Amino acid sequence: MAFNSCFLSTFAADFKRHTRMTSREIRRQFLDFFASKGHKIIPSAPMVAKGDPTLMFINSGMAPLKDFFLGNQTPPSKRVADTQKCLRVSGKHNDLEDVGMDGYHHTMFEMLGNWSFGDYFKKEALAWSWELLTEVYKIPKDRLYVSVFKGDEKENLPFDQDAHDIWKQFIAEDRILAFGKKENFWEMGEQGPCGPCSEIHVDLRSDAERARVDGKTLVNADDPNVIEVWNNVFMQFNRKADGSLEELPAKSVDTGMGFERLVRAVQQSDSNYDTDLWKPLFNFLEQFSQKSYQGTYPGVHENWNKTDVAMRVVADHLRAVSFAIADGEMPSNTGAGYVIRRILRRAVRYYFSVLDIKEPVLYRMTPILAEEFGDVFPELKAQIHFITEVILSEERAFLRTLESGLKRIEHLDIQNNTVDGEQAFELFDTFGFPFDLTQLIARERGWSVDEAGFQQALARQKDRSRKDAVRQVGDWMVLRDEADVAFVGYDQLELENAYVTKYRTVAAKGATQYQLVLNRTPFYPEGGGQVGDTGWMYFGNEPIRVLDTKKENTLVIHVVEKLPEAIDLDSVVCTVDASKRRLTESNHSATHLLHAALRQVLGAHVQQKGSYLDAQTLRFDFQHFQKMSEEELARVEQLVNEKIRQNVALEEARNIPLDAAKAAGATMLFGEKYGETVRMITFDPTYSIELCGGCHVPYTGKIGFFKITAETAVAAGVRRIEAVTGLGAEQYVSTLEREVGAIKNALKAKDPVKAVSDLQESNRKLAKEMEQLNLLMAAQIREGLRTQFQELNGVHFLATTVALSDANALKTLVTELEREKGNAVLVVGSVSGDKPSLTIKISDELVKAKGLNAGTMVRELAQEFLKGGGGGQPGFANAGGSDASGLPAALEAVKRYL
């Protein structure tokens, strides 16, 4: 971090100014430019990765297009361009802790990209990128450098002469730099398509600084002002399992350009954050916090300002969180949702402690974002109320956590003015109180915090979790190299001549799982909320149980109990567990009817937020802001059952263009990635049209009967309905009936509700009377005892047994007698069942004056005479035992203490 700062401030002044393009225009220009070169512009995929177990969030422009490169799917066009929402917070690209500290890290960012799938190659790609940067965006050519792959001897890969020669036509040869595998050779993973790449770097330093140090030496050298803007990857090889490379028959291009950086370069700004993308957010924060944004950075400016870091953190994280929620990822405590929660909380931490804002504020900023991105990413604007609501409730929850953490710090046991690591870790781990806040508060009070101890404890916890998550995924054993898997389960539940294309074993926590992929399968893989099918496969005479069916990208994976012996048989018979599937279908179709009914009864804001369907039950989560009333639930149930009785036929359109489905008015979901063609499920075109890949009943009558069993809240603005259908509903109702019948029977009442409340009432009365009687009895006993006191060594002494078994009554008895007499020692024995108890009361003044202790007395007596034990305070104690015959002796023995 040794770069000098003073040049930053002068940079904008001496960069030759052009007309300033807004970020909106810059994005537009990119898409228009590639459209004019024959590219199909596709919408951004949701930021949350679905169906890809290796990836939580989309972290690059090409990630959602992986299947096109792998050949698993056909692209909609050979030339494609888009802007893709990306999130980098976990795994290899973990930028979270850097965000805010510098001018170029973001959690969520846009990546512009253009692709060729076996169409154009290096010549066009490089020429176009040069044209766009220099002619459309008018970035001065003398600020640009390009890099090419210099070759690698170990891999036997040559210098990328082609790229070098192409660049020579546009740029001086001394600005073409060569780098090795690390910078200029790109691979998707251990295996698969890969190839050399060529990057374009831009030098954004001031003229003075540029004159002083040659920009060429700063390329790929971590200078914050000499940065890569565009990477062109040329996929020309396939990396095989043994590590060797083979030339691909069809060569592809994959490019990626960070949008925020590009805007900075075009708008000639000091950093990504000093652009019109962020201004509105900073303006709001300045106004709200009454602090100003100066644009300083630690390590760059000597007097950098914490406020600046905080505002960048808040603005950046707000974007990430809002888009994630818009794409359907709710903050939660596991998985991807937890990542979102952590980002949001990091923002709260910063505004809470640095901007000194102690109330929710992120939720106030969502409309600014919605306005800014309304045209490119409509999902934000369309769900603005929902997103705002979710963020607000998260903020509130975390502020509450902070508050209770602050309280907890007050009760810390501080030794040597140090908060030990274990304490700090407990605050963090158990109570969610951030470590940096613990440090901050400690500093204010002149304590130090044992950071090493904290880190140790954290490392231990990570270790534990990781150990648990160890999974040994075996390589796919490929029997037949076929990419396509045909799912035939919509039409048939049995299949006779399938064969295994590949298989593998997965070991986790001692258990081994076997996974098979077939060329064709009737087994439905878990997806769209519907559980995976189970059933049997027969390899000749050998039956193999199918435990579950899952999906990984486009692969249908069958989880089986063991590997068959004749695994390469080509006449495998598949049989889906039909009764389970049929019940699941009923639940799935009922869910569609329910969805439509909810929209009719509650309004069009009802958006599906998730569902779960198996053979027993259905669960449907949806956007709605208040608890549903009894009447609303009844109407929804009624509507669904009406549709069932109408016995509506299923209309299934398997491969219709997305646009046609839209035109038909199909219900679409945000955060869902739709292909070019979709499957459309209709039950009455005026009632329910949904895009859906799941399995359905042919006629709604098959569902039989629909019954809602619960309506609850699952998150801010999200409600859940649980329901049963058909057989399940029948069982549910008959169970209820049996229960009510049993209650009626027991009460011998026609109206069990009234009978129960009467019963409760009379029970309360009886309890009251009982208490009164007990008191009365105690009063009488007290009366009798009053005269039995003895004088013993100057104290009022009473030792006796009474016929009270209630411990509470005994307590009041001795307390009141003591208060009347004063200067007294009372010992009362009683028997409850066959168990003795002993209660001792000693006046306070005697406790002090004579050092008497009821607790020790009672314990010793109980041990000696009652085969028991006891204890209490010096003035009042009681004991119990198991030998009632010792009671008189115990009472007699008390005297020895006086």
Add this chain to the structure above:
RNA sequence: GGGGGAUUAGCUCAGCUGGUAGAGCGCUUGCAUGGCAUGCAAGAGGUCAUCGGUUCGAAUCCGUUAUCCUCCA
């Protein structure tokens, strides 16, 4: 998926190494003031989440289940 923690009055929470349940707010009633803010007094309200164990005795110790919070993966 793995760890840690919580669950006590309508609400927010105390409750020490086991000895039999408490505060503040709220609620009800009465009194004071012309009314309100308020003050005073009395009172109601608890299977200490659940089931089981240890113990003479469990809100307290141990285990089960449920729900919630939190950290890690």
